[in-house]
Amino acid sequence: MKSIWIIISTLAIINLLGIVGFVGWLVNSGRLDQDRIDRIREVLTEPIAMEKARLAEQAAKDEAKAKEDAEAKRRSGTPESAAEAIRRHRDELEAKEALVARLRQEVAQLQAQLATQRSKVDADRVALDERAKALADREMELNSSLQSEQFKTALSALEAQKPPAAKQILQTLIDDQRKDQAVSYLAAMGERARTRIIAEFIKSDEKLAADLLERLRTRGVDAGSAATTASAGDGGGTPTAP
Secondary structure (H helix, E strand, C coil): HHHHHHHHHHHHHHHHHHHHHHHHHHHCCCCHHHHHHHHHHHHHHHHHHHHHHHHHHHHHHHHHHHHHHHHHHHHHHHCCHHHHHHHHHHHHHHHHHHHHHHHHHHHHHHHHHHHHHHHHHHHHHHHHHHHHHHHHHHHHCCCCCCCCHHHHHHHHHHHCCCCCHHHHHHHHHHHHHCCCHHHHHHHHHHHHHHHHHHHHHHHHHHHHHHHHHHHHHHCCCCCHHHHHHHHHHHHCCCCCCC
C-alpha cells in the first residue's frame, strides 16, 4: 500500500512540474501574460450556451443601434457624402442584381420542369392517339368483315325472292330513309335479277325508278335494259317481228 502511494505521489509531482514548466515557457516566450490569463478565466467561467446567447443579444443591439443612427442621421438632414452615396447605390445595385439573378434561376428551373412535363404529356398523348387509332382500325376491320358477311347473306336472300317481293323489301328500305343501302343491293346483284326488280319499280313509281337508275349509273352500273323490259311488258308482251 505504501509503495502504491509513493508511485501516485511521484506521478502527481511529475505532472505538476510539467504543467509549471509549460506555463513558464508560455510566459517566457511572450505567449501568456496576466491579461490573457484573465480572459482565459472569463472564457472558462461562462458556459458556451450563455456565451452564444450573449453574443447574439449584443449583435442584435448593435444592428438596432446602427439602424437608429442611420435613421437619426436621415432625420437630421446631414448631407450624405459622395463616397457614402456611391457605396449605398452600389449596395442597392448589387442587391437588385442578386435578386434578378435568383429570379432568373427560379424561372429557368420552372421552365425546365414545364418542358419536362410537356414532353411527358406529348408522349402520353401520342401513345393514347396510337392506341385509339389501333382500336378504331380494329373495330373498323371487324365491322367491315361483319357487314360484308351480313351483306352477302342479305343479298343472296334478296336475289332468291321473286321480283315483286324483292321490290317490296327494297321499298321498305327506301321508306326507312335507307335508299343508299337499297341501291347497294341493286348494284351488287346479278344483272337479270336487277333488271326484273327495276322493272317492278318502273311499273309502280316511274319517278323513284328513274332516281334509282341514276344512282346506279353514278356507281358505274348500266341498268338501262330495265326500262326496255318494263316498256315491253306494258305494250302487251314481246313485239312481233316484222
